[in-house]
Amino acid sequence: MEIAMTTMKAVRIHRFGGPEVLMLDDVPWPQPKDDEVLVRVHAASVNPVDYKIRAGSYTVKDDQLPYTLGRDLSGTVELLGTRAHTLKVGDPIFAFIGVDRGTYAEYAVVKAMEMAAKPETIDHVQAAAVPLAGLTAWQGLFDHGQLQAGQRVLVHGGAGGVGHFAIQFAKAKGATVLTTASGTDLDFVRELGADEAIDYKADRFEDRARDIDVVFDLVAGETQDRSWSVLKEGGILVSTLGAPPAEKAEQHKVRAAGYRARPNPAQLSEIGQLIDGGQVQVAVARTFALADAGAAQTYLEQEHVRGKVVLQVADKT
Ligand SMILES: NC(=O)c1ccc[n+]([C@@H]2O[C@H](COP(=O)([O-])OP(=O)(O)OC[C@H]3O[C@@H](n4cnc5c(N)ncnc54)[C@H](OP(=O)(O)O)[C@@H]3O)[C@@H](O)[C@H]2O)c1
Incomplete structure (x- = not known):
């Protein structure tokens, strides 16, 4: 027209x-x-x-x-x-x-x-x-991470745009959620449902996170490097910041995936329903x-x- x-x-x-x-x-x-x-x-x-x-x-x-x-x-x-x-x-x-x-x-x-x-x-x-942050969280956790009820996920950067959705989606799925955030955001991420909130400036997350099925990495760099050891064998590190090195994954007997979020009307609609249902803020x-x-x-x-x-x-x- x-x-x-x-x-x-x-x-x-x-x-x-x-x-x-x-x-x-x-x-x-x-x-x-x-x-x-x-x-x-x-x-x-x-x-x-x-x-x-x-x-x-x-x-x-x-x-x-x-x-x-x-x-x-x-x-x-x-x-x-x-x-x-x-x-x-x-x-x-x-x-x-x-x-x-x-x-x-x-x-x-x-x-x-x-x-x-x-x-x-x-x-x-x-x-x-x-839309962008929510679909990024959804696709990282569920399409790439294949996160299931009862599994343990570590979300790096849980208080940010993508992270605050990731915590809530993972909880809605029935996963146990650990997350890293600044000290001033620990109460915020707990209110979103995080089972364990780790101050990334004060604590080493590797000392508190063990047997993780999915690391959802929104930070990369040294944080990603230190994340391999917290995964259980066969677990997966999913990053929004490029493909993590395959040789590191192999060395730790885990998997790795990098991805770019894509439009997906069915997923966006499902996220909308979780919001309207009061499960996601x-x-x-x-x-x-x-x-x-x-x-x-x-x-x-x-x-x-x-x-x-x-x-x-x-x-x-
Ligand atoms: N691949 C894709 O399709 C895709 C899609 C969306 C986003 N991304 C990328 O993913 C990243 C996150 O996006 P976003 O929208 O969530 O960004 P954001 O809103 O800026 O949030 C980033 C969060 O990371 C936290 N953070 C910084 N350093 C940290 C560390 N060392 N350990 C733990 N947390 C740390 C920040 O907390 P403080 O403020 O307390 O430092 C902040 O809460 C960005 O780089 C973005 O470009 C990629």
Whole structure:
């Protein structure tokens, strides 16, 4: 469907660099094709991948500039593409979209396989915090880690965006959850359901974690290196930060997997149901206006953040 050329605000980069390269531009509305819809963005979350893309260290290349940042959103359907949809204008949805488009904008194009109905019990700011971080946690624990009820999982970085969902999903599955976090976040991760909360600055997690089935690594580096020994034979280390070295896994008689999270509407819908069922809470540390996206990224990158950072795009969510 061709739509009238209407302009919107979008936060774009025209070159790679620090937060100063973020520009609040006036751009035409993107046009939904086929099974896509145009979504009025009520809120978009800020993820580490956004400042990695901004810095030029992740996937996006020069020939894709200018580039609109942002990978997930919560909003309402504004326009439908050409193919028949089960959705109608005004429906609230939340989504994790491909890296070829952005959500730091007043409107965004979303494909059918990237979205699910927004959970009813939370507002758009909270809902926007869920898709990328939630699906990353889900796929790391269950698709790659194959975590089962009764098993023991160690989540590194349990108070962050991905980690705070991982703790709750693992508990909902019936696993025993150990997690590392800063000392000031120990009560927070216990409230989320962690059975054992380990202060990563004060204690060595290897002294307290034993016979682990799945290490979910959101930190990498030395933390990952020290994690092999806590796994039981045949266990698995799953990392969001690249493929862990296969020779280390072999040496410790365990398995290893690195992965990139992908849109998955069925999983997103299941996560939404856990939220509506009261089994999963969404922690939003702070919200920023769209125009302050640079400050929001700096806050996530440099400050101590508990849960998620969200851009509130529409006045009323
Ligand atoms: N592969 C993928 O598809 C994918 C998807 C999502 C995320 N990621 C990556 O996964 C990582 C985590 O993402 P996120 O959104 O959860 O980031 P985040 O919200 O910034 O959270 C990171 C957490 O890690 C904690 N932390 C830092 N150093 C630690 C250590 N040595 N031991 C234990 N915890 C530590 C931080 O706590 P303090 O603030 O207390 O230090 C913070 O709570 C990022 O690097 C991100 O780029 C990858």
